[in-house]
Amino acid sequence: MSFTRKLLAWYKRNARVLPWRQTRNPYAILVSEFMLQQTQVSRVLEYFPRFMARFPTIASLAGARPKAVMEQWDGLGYYARARNLHKLAKHVAETGDRIPDDPEDLRTLPGVGRYTAGAVACFAYEKPVPTVDTNVRRVLQRAFGSKDVWELAEQLVPKQGERAWRFNQALMELGALVCTARKPKCPECPVRSDCLAVRKVVRIRSPRSAHPR
Numbered sequence: 001m002s003f004t005r006k007l008l009a010w011y012k013r014n015a016r017v018l019p020w021r022q023t024r025n026p027y028a029i030l031v032s033e034f035m036l037q038q039t040q041v042s043r044v045l046e047y048f049p050r051f052m053a054r055f056p057t058i059a060s061l062a063g064a065r066p067k068a069v070m071e072q073w074d075g076l077g078y079y080a081r082a083r084n085l086h087k088l089a090k091h092v093a094e095t096g097d098r099i100p101d102d103p104e105d106l107r108t109l110p111g112v113g114r115y116t117a118g119a120v121a122c123f124a125y126e127k128p129v130p131t132v133d134t135n136v137r138r139v140l141q142r143a144f145g146s147k148d149v150w151e152l153a154e155q156l157v158p159k160q161g162e163r164a165w166r167f168n169q170a171l172m173e174l175g176a177l178v179c180t181a182r183k184p185k186c187p188e189c190p191v192r193s194d195c196l197a198v199r200k201v202v203r204i205r206s207p208r209s210a211h212p213r
């Protein structure tokens, strides 16, 4: 599909190097995804390495005192995330299970919603499943005029795991860097020729430009 091909080619050239993109460790991915909920990447870049240095494994987090966990989260906001992450770690440690790779199983864990479940399944285990955060939602709504973005994302996500990983990362990256909430950079967007929002604007504008005042 041309949308996917162009998106992946753009991602290859423009992706930011982020620590959670350099690993497939499910615990590290889980921590990063909890931190990234409602929070800017630049903020998470400050907290993530410190948190991982202090609690390098899920067992170390499970064994930590709540106060120590909150100290590492202090200033990042939305503290329920830290409490849920701690609860999740304890649950995994107590049951002796590993962090699940199936989105439905992931969603049974504390603090894990549909987005985080898809993100962990795809980014840690390279499962070919969709994941829709605010950035992805915006891109898909603009590019395809889609109302049911989850259904569309399900159809679009490549069936091969590693390609699905890159596709989901690329959609998020496009939403973060190009198809931003305010002032999207359409002229430099790799998927502009496939984008419904742009085609509509062109169609609306062309009669006016033909009759300048």
Ligand code: SF4
Binding pocket: 139, 142, 143, 178, 179, 180, 184, 185, 186, 189, 190, 191, 192, 195, 196, 197, 198
């Ligand atoms: S062309 Fe513009 S609106 Fe369409 S996906 Fe790209 S940045 Fe977003």
